[in-house]
Amino acid sequence: MSRIDRAGRVIAASPATVYGALLDRKSLEAWLPPEGMRGRVERWDPRPGGGFRMVLTYLDPTDSPGKTSAATDVVDVGFADLVPAERVVQRVVFEADDPSYAGTMTMTWHLAAAGDGTEVTVTATDVPPGIDRGDHEAGIASSLANLASYVEAAG
Template sequence: MDRIDRAGRTIAAPPAAVYGALLDPRALEAWLPPEGMRGRIERWDPRPGGGFRMILTYPDAAGGPGKTTADTDVVDVGFAELVPGERVVQEAVFEADDPAYAGTMTMTWHLTAAGPGTDVTVTATGVPAGIDQAVHEEAIASSLANLAAHVEATG
């Protein structure tokens, strides 16, 4: 059976606001890195077939070994599908010498109106074998908590 990592959260903001935060480079830098990391976007092309390159840095390298260097994860993300207010499909490739991190991971962000808010569910398939499932799901949940805090504070 193919592995599927997932996490979800209800965010007190409409789908359009959540979708906007998925396609704003400064917003992504603020909320996408999970707890214990910082992010910086180097390239940005928000269209199907476009994407971005993000440098994720561990301020304390002992807290989590990087995939690219001792304290960084570099990931190239392509936008496979963009459906305003409903879905963002990303294809992520980590820059790493270790084959345990090779391959393309697909992250699908599903947005569903839930009263005045949005149910956000993230599913990840093709997750590299070197990424522990429980740790990955915790990281996705952390990013969702950051997204909620960001969107709810700005909305």
Template sequence: MVRTDRVSRIIAAPQAAVYDALLRREALEAWLPPDGMRGRVERWDPRPGGGFRMVLTYLDPTGGPGKSSAGEDVVDVGFGELVRPRRVTQQAVFESDDPAYAGTMTMTWDLVPVRTGTEVTVTATDVPPGIDQAVHEAGIASSLANLASYVEARP
């Protein structure tokens, strides 16, 4: 069964500023890792058909096993649709020997201007069954909170 996880947040920043933060390497490293993790981008090609590889390291690896190793999640992300300033679509594949994390998850970032800024909705489809839905949605919400802090702090 195909699973879809979805999280939204209104960010007090213009749509273009949010879009730019989705496509800048240093921005992604700053805001994408959810609470309890840090991230490092190893490869960067921000265009349709390009992508990036991110290593997410658990600050406390005893809290739960990583997907790629005890303390890390490694994900290869391909950029699909890039519609400035409205949408970014990504295909994410986790590096893992565990078949519960196999497959390609599609992440769609929809950015809609609203009176107070931009409503960002992240929709994840084909989520691997090894990823707990509540934990995944909490992680996306944490990343969105980080994104809000990142773009709202910039002029």
């Protein structure tokens, strides 16, 4: 059975606003990197069948060695499904020599109206075994907190 990691939160913005932040290159660079990292998008094609390549750099790699290099995680992300204001499904592949990070992880960002905001639930399936569950769920939660701050400040 494949491993599933989850995180979620309610964000004080409409589903359309949150969806827009999931599909805007500059927005993604600003909010997706979890605490302790920064990100740079190298390739961007926001359509089903398209995707992006992101380089995530650890601000202090001492306690968090990267998967791709000592200080970086590089991911190739494909957009498998895009449903405006409802769902973004991504296929994520880590660039890593270590086989414990191999394979394709699916990340589904589900958006549901919740009062004046949006409940955002992220479900990661087929998570590579080299990724620590606690660290991964904390990283997703950190990205969601960044997303909330980003869209709520813009609104």
